[in-house]
Amino acid sequence: MALPDKILKAFHVQMRACERLGSPFTARLCRLLPPALAAETPVGLRVRDWAGDPIADALALRVCGGLQWLARQAPDSVLGAVFPPANRDDAALAEALDATLSDRAGELLPWLDRPPQTNEVARSGILLGGLLHIADRTWPAVELLEIGASAGVNLALDKQSYDLGEGRVWGPEAAEVRIACAWQGAPPPLEAPLRVVARAGCDAAPINAADPEARDRMLAYIWPDQVARQARARAALLTAAGLGIRVERADAGAWVPARLAEPARPATTRVVMHSIMWQYLPEATKEAIEGAIRDAGRAATPASSVAWLRLEPDGAPHSAAILLDLWPGDLSLELGRGDYHGRWAEWADV
DSSP states (O other), X not given: OOOOHHHHHHXXXXXXXXXXXXXXXXXXHHHHHHHHXXXXXHXXXXXXXXXSOTTTTTHHHHXXXXXXXXXXXXXXXXXXXXXXXXXXXXXXXXXXXXXXXXXXXXXXXXXXXXOOOOOOGGGHXXXXXXXXXXXXXXXXXXXXXXESOTTOGGGGGGGSEEEOXXXXXXXXXXXXXXXXXXXXXXXXXXXXXXXXXXXEEEESSOOOTTOHHHHHHHHTTSOTTOHHHHHHXXXXXXXXXXXXXXXXXXXXXXXXXXXXXXXXXTTEEEEEEEESOGXXXXXXXXXXXXXXXXXXXXXXXXXXXXXXXXXXXXXXTTOEEEEEEEETXXXXXXXXXXXXXXXXXXXXXX
16 A cells, blocks of 8 residues: 555655654654555554645654554553664564554554644743743733643743753742753843733643643653653643643634633733644634634733734744734734744844
């Protein structure tokens, strides 16, 4: 069974991205999976007949996430024996993939039904910069409304500590979650007195950070050879659980208008934020969200501001745009560019 060119391209693009982002093991998976998926297995057939855009749908990461979850559930299995920390050759890994795709299809297929949810907490180092710009221009107090919030770890960004390079630090020294994000260019105003006074999030398939099984599902999307990233994600999940953060199960196209229709807090900026999730939304949902934000923006007053902060791909290679819209004033800014995994941000002089 030959895989279509668009499927082969999707795995190749993801392989190169994993190489660039520091996961040689996941890059190997993406290189070895197409031959394994070419076999007449239920998983292979589902991948071959993929109806959407396999790159935009992160098809390769759906498969890799399911495989890592299986490996973590059974470390003594054929698959578990070839996943990190084991260091096996390509032949052993390919053999394990063939056996797993054939024998454990029933457990793998559900992973193809949902997009990856890395809920990458290191992106907080970029979102923080956007919030500091907001606090500097409006009010110190912000209400965070995150869509695609997954487990809600980025909603706890004010409870984390940050090493932002060149001696720049922010956040409580005793924080369990410590994030390194190299700020380059014209950095946001670290002295801005930012305070998070309320936080809420929604997701089509939320993860309960207080549930160990749910945590395992999210951690399956974090590449297994990135040990420090795994540990940071686990600490972030426990922090979110400790704060009692619960992400609502809701369609963002309905949730955002409903939240923005609620009475605004005085002397507070209401911030709708999201990161690396916009591509997964249907066009109608995007239009509903943007329309609701802009309607709320037009109704904003100096006493109650509205902001739209996002870190999202815009077609440029290897990084995402950091964008901010702010009302009143109808201000639209490209704050800079950021790494998908939050390792660095290049800030514009705005």
